[in-house]
Amino acid sequence: MAAAPAAATNAPSAPPASMFDSVPGYEGTVAGGGGGYLPPPMPAVPMPVPEAGPAQPNWNIPSISEDAAREAFVNFASSKCCYSTGPAKDGVITSMEPFNTYRYRLETFTESRSTEWLHEPYSNQPLDAGMQRAPGPWEIAAQMPGFFQDTIQNIKVPYTSSVKMCHACVGMGRVPCKDCTGCGSKVCWVCNGSGFRQTNDRCMHCNGRGRDNCFKCSGKGTNECSTCRGRSQLLVFINLKVQWTNNKEDFVVEQSSGLRVENFSKVSGREMFKDSQFMLYPVMGFPDPAVAQASERLIREHMSKYGQMVRILQQRHTIELIPVTRVTYAWKGKSHLYFVFGNEMSVNAEDYPATCCCSVM
Template identity: 70%
Template structure:
């Protein structure tokens, strides 16, 4: 009878710290990333100043017709299985009010860089560590995408590649089989290790041994190392991860229409103003003071928050007018209200007077 499986002996699951050389300019780099983003170097030339704010456009407030309001109301009601169409057909519009509701949006497109030690099986790749100093993380050229498009690129840092023995298999190229714990065999599944099936009938599957060869390692007790793919050595090097991303903040001006702000987050508006440049200038002369104040605050916040860890490539600010029409109407001698808002002419009618009870218990 074969002996019991031996205890599995593995190399360390993570590369030891002394496996990686010290590379000037990359001292904080660790395996698997997580070292944080690298601050960009100070500019070698004066930073471009924001262009002056463009002349104020005509902040025109669009309005909708009574027919448009009725059509939107009818579409809304028809989408509700429990709503009667009577208020739409019989209701009389008594007043329509348009409101100034603005959405300001600031987008900052930036480039961030981080580094990590990486590894791959060594199969004869060039080894260049120490040949000459490695370029700094921000000296390596990377091709950015179009402005405001998300993208990620991984670049092998030149002059950081060296060869090390595989830490996981200790340079053996193989590890104990996890299926049989390195024994090369396991308990026979037919006789459950007894060597017999019924009474004194010898188990034919294992020839009475009670154990069978492990199919995972073909009875050898070891398998090819997954880390070095059996090559025994690893090429270790530093990867530079370049990430282009867009950070966005929005501000919706409060209005006196009575429509909840969360409804406005689901619709688009008419674009009144758009400004894109390296650094935008806070909006000036806008008729709603809160929008101008939001622009001043968010432009400042983005510079403080993102310029320390990333390279700002472009900023864009827009102002949309989200049309809101408050429609007052009478039905059966009582006043009611509904709202038509956004470019999509969405409707909100919380106090719709003709609903039926059809809830499912």
């Protein structure tokens, strides 16, 4: 049986440039690699007007009780497979110090758009290339999700769909089998191609032919083209990728408890202030100047980072008060400490004194 054309043996991984039509407004779009992010038209938007800062409520959270601190510690030790609960249950609490920590969070919800040429097997899909002017990337309507939700939507750009011959199989619908290099058979593994066994008897596996039919292609020498799925033609079109991203950054005010800042990413606090607008103005009049400074810096950085190549749809900032209690306790004559923090009553105990309670018998 004749094999597929030799040109298809080393089929290109991507369509040739000549396969694509020139579409006004999409000249920089390439196959599979995207055309890069497309800057949105800049709307005439007034700058945000500064507002009064958050009213000052009671910024202090009462310290937790000794019983609550011990219960959180016991639950922590019990959750560790190699921790003895002895220190948590029997340790004597000698002091408890509250440290309330502010966390400022800025979220900037953006929309970005990029394009690329894509193709799929042609099965009589509608063809509309050249019928009208293709709308620009930012003229195409997209269904936006709720604010501050990461989402991706792919849209086939109208008036860019055309049919082309498949580049992978040169329009044959089949490609040479890689397992047998298009021969349809392979050397018999039993007789190593001789047709005879070591006893000079004819090889029964291949009936003395010295070759076996290729299992991958059933002896045909070709397989269905995976690019066009045997249809010989491809639908070629421009794909618009619309991506909504919630760009979030936190700032935790330096505090003297000794608990490392990265621990705060795992917990929540009491929300003391929240504001959401199209564009935000930095927080003003906050009791801790570090929060106001962080707000001004992060808003400025977000405008510089996202204000050109993507469209800002909404911004939101919040201030949380995260409770931290540093607990000092004595166990077996030595002093140790642990932290209870966040609404979740999480525990951090890096110097837990009994971490090897299991042994190998």
